Amino acid sequence: MPGKGEFGRIRDYLAPLALDGAFDLTDDAATINPEPGHELVITTDTVVEGVHYIGDEQPEQIASKLLRVNLSDLAAMGASPRAYTLNMTLPGDVTDAWVRAFCQGLADQQRDFGIGLLGGDSVSSPGPATLSATLCGEVPVGQAIRREGASPGDYIFVSGTIGDGALGLLAAKGELAVIDEFEATLLAERYRTPEPRIALGLALRGNATAGADISDGLLADIGHIVDVSNVGAIVEFAKVPLSSAGEFALKAEPMLWKNVVTGGDDYELVFTGPENLVEKIKSSGVPITCIGRIVSGDGVQLVNEQKKSLPIDIGGYRHN
Amino acid sequence: MPGKGEFGRIRDYLAPLALDGAFDLTDDAATINPEPGHELVITTDTVVEGVHYIGDEQPEQIASKLLRVNLSDLAAMGASPRAYTLNMTLPGDVTDAWVRAFCQGLADQQRDFGIGLLGGDSVSSPGPATLSATLCGEVPVGQAIRREGASPGDYIFVSGTIGDGALGLLAAKGELAVIDEFEATLLAERYRTPEPRIALGLALRGNATAGADISDGLLADIGHIVDVSNVGAIVEFAKVPLSSAGEFALKAEPMLWKNVVTGGDDYELVFTGPENLVEKIKSSGVPITCIGRIVSGDGVQLVNEQKKSLPIDIGGYRHN
Numbered sequence: 108m109p110g111k112g113e114f115g116r117i118r119d120y121l122a123p124l125a126l127d128g129a130f131d132l133t134d135d136a137a138t139i140n141p142e143p144g145h146e147l148v149i150t151t152d153t154v155v156e157g158v159h160y161i162g163d164e165q166p167e168q169i170a171s172k173l174l175r176v177n178l179s180d181l182a183a184m185g186a187s188p189r190a191y192t193l194n195m196t197l198p199g200d201v202t203d204a205w206v207r208a209f210c211q212g213l214a215d216q217q218r219d220f221g222i223g224l225l226g227g228d229s230v231s232s233p234g235p236a237t238l239s240a241t242l243c244g245e246v247p248v249g250q251a252i253r254r255e256g257a258s259p260g261d262y263i264f265v266s267g268t269i270g271d272g273a274l275g276l277l278a279a280k281g282e283l284a285v286i287d288e289f290e291a292t293l294l295a296e297r298y299r300t301p302e303p304r305i306a307l308g309l310a311l312r313g314n315a316t317a318g319a320d321i322s323d324g325l326l327a328d329i330g331h332i333v334d335v336s337n338v339g340a341i342v343e344f345a346k347v348p349l350s351s352a353g354e355f356a357l358k359a360e361p362m363l364w365k366n367v368v369t370g371g372d373d374y375e376l377v378f379t380g381p382e383n384l385v386e387k388i389k390s391s392g393v394p395i396t397c398i399g400r401i402v403s404g405d406g407v408q409l410v411n412e413q414k415k416s417l418p419i420d421i422g423g424y425r426h427n
Numbered sequence: 428m429p430g431k432g433e434f435g436r437i438r439d440y441l442a443p444l445a446l447d448g449a450f451d452l453t454d455d456a457a458t459i460n461p462e463p464g465h466e467l468v469i470t471t472d473t474v475v476e477g478v479h480y481i482g483d484e485q486p487e488q489i490a491s492k493l494l495r496v497n498l499s500d501l502a503a504m505g506a507s508p509r510a511y512t513l514n515m516t517l518p519g520d521v522t523d524a525w526v527r528a529f530c531q532g533l534a535d536q537q538r539d540f541g542i543g544l545l546g547g548d549s550v551s552s553p554g555p556a557t558l559s560a561t562l563c564g565e566v567p568v569g570q571a572i573r574r575e576g577a578s579p580g581d582y583i584f585v586s587g588t589i590g591d592g593a594l595g596l597l598a599a600k601g602e603l604a605v606i607d608e609f610e611a612t613l614l615a616e617r618y619r620t621p622e623p624r625i626a627l628g629l630a631l632r633g634n635a636t637a638g639a640d641i642s643d644g645l646l647a648d649i650g651h652i653v654d655v656s657n658v659g660a661i662v663e664f665a666k667v668p669l670s671s672a673g674e675f676a677l678k679a680e681p682m683l684w685k686n687v688v689t690g691g692d693d694y695e696l697v698f699t700g701p702e703n704l705v706e707k708i709k710s711s712g713v714p715i716t717c718i719g720r721i722v723s724g725d726g727v728q729l730v731n732e733q734k735k736s737l738p739i740d741i742g743g744y745r746h747n
Binding site: 130131133134135136137138139140141146147148149150151152153155157158159179180181183184186192193194196225226227228230231232233234235237239241242243244246248251253254255319320331334335 | 448450451453454455456457458459460461466467468469470471472473475477478479499500501503504506512513514516545546547548550551552553554555557559561562563564566568571573574575639640651654655
């Protein structure tokens, strides 16, 4: 490890990011306490260079994605973000400049989402950069939004537009030649910088019957909900909201519809509840679309406008 | 990834390890709440195959070491262990049998230390196995043992014996030919399976003025304490407690004394306080040795029996 070494990097780049209770990262551990009447919500995710990001990104973008995919899990639970720990496993030849820029990206997200660093470590590895973050949020006791809780008759809603993550990955790799550069850039940016739906998650507390974020793929994540809720789901493909770049892509290459519903990395929320749920959450300012219904039975069925089942392997998701 | 895939492994091997509040790992995140009057203490550490462990260990041993190095940080803070999250980044060709054995190792530690799994992820990587755990413990509010707090006149104490981690690493790699196989095996086992000093940490709460665990090396970790406490330390090498295997090794190869004080991986506790501190903590059942004094000034000085300074680069530790 050239340059400052682990201790120098922690002191110069990470310590300034420390939250109250983290003792400027000079201790073996940090303390955190939920507000009265609240409990902590904890989630963790890893991103690996070449697997979860391409490697041509700016360090700031990688830091942003690492925290945002975790913040999206907190959003899915209806939690307010508070703090995080960080595990940086970096190739031996990574430069101080890279680490400094990565930490600048962390600082930007800390400011945008009101979180602070609790602790972490920085180690060298002969392998690719491997970055884990563990996020702490909080919810009023017992009010976390669960995947369990969907009932037959519930409507299925999604935030924003679906498929931009998967199409954006193709675009970022230069494999989406069917659309023009402007649209490709928009999609790639959606892949690289997901938007965790924190405000929507807060609005869903006490209103949604179940919820998850869309990280494995729309159908896979609905699959997770119906599995633990012991119900089934019917999703109407024609109702799945697309961005205009997504519409362009599907018009040019119709087979991309499979990427849209199985591809993952959207980091929108999918949730269930009564028909009037939309009224209760419009303060969150995110477009919401009803895409289907919860039914008795099991599994996820995708149907076309004629209510005919579309045959599809729903990817990341395996039915038990 | 052959075999069960990520979802199958989580369902079959990890979900049975889930704590209450972790919803059998079927949710995006888990909830945890400290007992009334307590706060959570959070720490995280990563181990990389070929860097922090050799790679010839049994999966159970690797799981044990991963949790134990983190539990040692909780011990250093005087915290009771509660729960943890896990990030498994594994080579694509790792088998289900390896993951099952690794999870058996986690289960063993969960039973021994009274902790449960809150959540985690499992991803593939072209690099070496990279395993992070984030441990949550709890302490009565404001009673965490800090590195800050040592004052001139305080005595410096360590638990157990020092240097076995560093000598054990040499032994485990077959590079400690100066001692016989029996002693080498004992030392290697100390390196592979550290003993977090949880009971001692609890006994030190309210009694020690400062403390840390010995992970970077005896002198380096005392260095961390004196730096944030704005004091200096004088450590007497002759008082540093050695195991009988350690004594054998140093007798055969005197230059190994440097490994003993700089090598790290002991996971004993080093702490400061008044002379009668030993009386107050003997209930913890761990041998305690006074090895020096805190003084005004800065830095860590190692002296021989004639009180002459021993010149040494104290490794992991860099003075600011």
